[in-house]
Amino acid sequence: MNNQRVAVVAGANGVAGNKLIEELVETGWQVIGLSRRGGKDRPGVRYLSVDLHDKAATLALLKPLDVTHLFYTAYQHADSWAGLVEPNLRMLDNVLTAAENASRLEHVSLMQGYKVYGAHLGPFKTPARESDEGHMPPEFNVAQQALIEDRQAGKSWHWTALRPSVVGGISTGNPMNLALSLAVYASLCKELHLPFRFPGKPGAWTSLIEMTDAGMLAKATVWAATGTAAKNQAFNVNNGDLFRWQEMWPKIAAWFDLAVAPPLPMSLKEVMSDKAALWQDIASKHSLQENRIGHLAGWEFVDFVLGWDYDMFADGSKLRRAGFHHYCETEQMFYRLFTQFRQLRLIP
Structure with a gap:
């Protein structure tokens, strides 16, 4: 029986995705990095170039992969808040569909941000907490989480949503x-x-x-994906100061x-x-x-x-109460x- 964890990281060349791949490889995972630009393969990680808007291409590319964990950090820019919803929701839908075709899928990790709390719109309640009430759509982070929650119902895999502040990293x-x-x-x-x-x-x-350090965010993401304390929940992830x-x-x-x-x-x-x-x-x-x-x-x-x-800023204490104590x-x-x-x- 194959017990090797196989991770797909969508958005592999981003600030969060790049550091997450490093963390996964260092801890013994096999990693497939997805992005438009691709990348240079190295021990433990293979990069694949794909446009996640293309459902057929995404399904074909991931079909032979024995995926156990999907880490979704991809992002498509648009000129309006409303314009962000459709392309970002479509990309997630395509790669999630492909990952679900894998018989060993255990976990889906979604990278979000404080837009969930309306932080991009103007002054909002601080510290923001995961239990805060939602705001008037459109907002693609919220739409993506709703998609995952709907798709996960009755399935054996589980999900976690990570909500960092501005991420500091190398990319x-x-x-x-x-x-x-x-x-x-x-x-x-x-x-x-x-x-x-x-x-x-x-x-x-x-x-x-x-801010949120990319290295700490990567550790929190892997922690959430491999334990039991973070199943089907959202967590703010910040440096702590x-x-x-x-x-x-x-x-x-x-x-x-x-x-x-x-x-x-x-x-x-x-x-x-x-x-x-x-x-x-x-x-x-x-x-x-x-x-x-x-x-x-x-x-x-x-x-x-x-x-x-x-x-x-947001309250990061839920993550620490759940057992992640990095700072x-x-x-x-x-x-x-x-x-x-x-x-x-x-x-x-």
Whole structure:
């Protein structure tokens, strides 16, 4: 009898998916990573290139795989909140259908976020808790969970929904990597001999916010998928500390040896629109691995996060009461990630 756990990670090249694959391989799993871009195979992990919107292709690709666990971290961007629902629901439906065809399916893990609580719409109840009442749709995270709950009824497999805050990790070609985008912004400031200014809304400077370390999130995801305490439940996953940008921003500036100046609200998407050539020069001067600034920084996402002029945090105690006790200090997470970005030659 085959007792080997076989995981399919949809969204393998994202900030969360990339680190989750590392965690799974390190703990002895066989992993299949799904994404449009594919990836370079290595011991324990095989990457497959697929468009999850294509049901026939997804079913055909996963049919021969003896899947025991599906970890769903994929995401399709759209220009409106309503527009996010259909493509993201369709992708999940397709890969879930394919995974259910496997006779050994044990668990489905869904990566969500604080949009479940309406955090993207404006000031919301904080700390947000998993038991909070829902809000007016459309919201794709909620629709995805409803799909999974409906499909799981009467089945032998179970599910868990993980709800991280902004995830800090290592991933390129991803528009939702805040830490890497800030590192690129700081590097541009240094090249131009400019101070490191906070570009967000005035209220965001003083509001409370939290983050989620990708490594800790990966451990929580595997813990939830392999134990009994997390079956058919949702959990907030956060580092366990809160911060304000007015305190964190000077510390990030100091790490990059940059001066700080008073905040100046501006759209990074706009002011960075002409910086592609400058980054190419920086990459050439410092022998960096990536000279395409758009593959490193997601300015629209940074504008979004730094536009939260209200508190943005959730109660993570349910996860810890269930038995997961890992913690990460956010300030040290930033320093560790910046160091890794340099070691990987992503920034000077």
